[in-house]
Amino acid sequence: MLERDIEKALCKKVKELGGTCEKYTSPSRRFVPDRLVMLPDKRIIFVECKALGKVPTIAQKNDHDRRRAMGFDVRVIDSMEQVNAFPN
Numbered sequence: 264m265l266e267r268d269i270e271k272a273l274c275k276k277v278k279e280l281g282g283t284c285e286k287y288t289s290p291s292r293r294f295v296p297d298r299l300v301m302l303p304d305k306r307i308i309f310v311e312c313k314a315l316g317k318v319p320t321i322a323q324k325n326d327h328d329r330r331r332a333m334g335f336d337v338r339v340i341d342s343m344e345q346v347n348a349f350p351n
Contacts, residue, residue: 265314266312269312269313269314269340273312273340277300282301282302283301285299286299287299294320294326295309296310296323296326296327296337298312306336309330309338311327317341318339
């Protein structure tokens with residue numbers, strides 16, 4: 264399964280949950296997560312989408328670790344099973 268298919272399915276799932284799944288980019292920082300998910304229960308989750316079996320680059324992992332150290336929820340999703348189980 265391609266990354267774009269995972270990302271599209273995630274956005275559909277988040278919309279069904281009543282949330283938003285915004286494309287996340289930063290002009291000053293490379294390697295930021297792909298999506299900023301905001302859910303009705305005031306949860307914010309940064310999501311990195313990957314093709315099935317792919318893993319984040321070292322730079323992406325470092326960015327994820329930095330955000331987690333600040334208390335943010337950062338997830339890597341690479342399968343439809345993970346999309347279907349989201350946000351648990």
